[in-house]
Amino acid sequence: MRTILVTGASSGIGRDAACTLRQRGWRVLATCRQAEDAARLAAAGVEPLTLELASEESVAAVADETLARTGGRLDALFNNAAFATPGAVEDLPRAALREIFEVNLFGQVDLTNRLLPAMRRAGAGRVVMNSSVLGLVAAPWRGAYVATKFALEGLTDVLRLELAGTGVHVVLIEPGPIDTPFRRNSILHFERHVDWRASPHRAAYEARLLPRLHAETPGAGQHPPSAVTARLIEALESRRPRARYGVTGTTRGAAIMRRIFPTALSDRILRLR
Numbered sequence: 001m002r003t004i005l006v007t008g009a010s011s012g013i014g015r016d017a018a019c020t021l022r023q024r025g026w027r028v029l030a031t032c033r034q035a036e037d038a039a040r041l042a043a044a045g046v047e048p049l050t051l052e053l054a055s056e057e058s059v060a061a062v063a064d065e066t067l068a069r070t071g072g073r074l075d076a077l078f079n080n081a082a083f084a085t086p087g088a089v090e091d092l093p094r095a096a097l098r099e100i101f102e103v104n105l106f107g108q109v110d111l112t113n114r115l116l117p118a119m120r121r122a123g124a125g126r127v128v129m130n131s132s133v134l135g136l137v138a139a140p141w142r143g144a145y146v147a148t149k150f151a152l153e154g155l156t157d158v159l160r161l162e163l164a165g166t167g168v169h170v171v172l173i174e175p176g177p178i179d180t181p182f183r184r185n186s187i188l189h190f191e192r193h194v195d196w197r198a199s200p201h202r203a204a205y206e207a208r209l210l211p212r213l214h215a216e217t218p219g220a221g222q223h224p225p226s227a228v229t230a231r232l233i234e235a236l237e238s239r240r241p242r243a244r245y246g247v248t249g250t251t252r253g254a255a256i257m258r259r260i261f262p263t264a265l266s267d268r269i270l271r272l273r
Helices: 012-023 035-043 056-069 094-122 143-162 182-193 202-213 226-237 249-260 263-270
Strands: 003-006 027-032 047-050 076-079 125-130 168-175 244-247
Touching (some): 056 094, 094 125, 143 168
Parallel strands (some): 003 027, 003 076, 168 244
């Protein structure tokens, strides 16, 4: 039975991936932060672990527990956990940037590095990083999240090059708009860190960002989490996985824009978002 560790499995992409892979016969260990989420995962046949990516001690404990449960072997890691802190770049305090990088980048790389020796010993493994369309192009009001995903893309590319010939494949998944609680969960971080009423962007917050954050219905063009899981299965089960898997037409369009469009034209399009 192949074994995978999935992070950020309390809802959305991570939960769909964990439960679907379990149904496909994988042994799935999955992380979350709340007891009620752990109970739901356990009821689906998934083995829950409590992880706080911002804590080096928590990351170390989960890595040790994963290898202890699996006898020192792990076939795959899906680094999915992440969050967003919306807001204009000039409104982001240093604490907000430090907080998001700890989870979206530092914790994921730390966890990966603690599990890679087991994959090296086995001469096989898959490390799958969940990036974003915002790892390809920028967008207003998403500077903190964009910064973490651009950084994740770069580090993942380097890791793929460095692990060539080891039997460990490193893959990026780049989702576009996915219908998950991600947007709603970002409101807490926005309210804690961004003083939008005192911002020179106040009018834009009121007209554009706040209505989007508090919208009751999903945005147009969103795909279900299963769309990401389908690409994850390809990344895990293909003999020769691709370096990147785009999810949704939005991501594919962004990739084309990045390669072909002049910067001035890209900027005019992206300013509308």
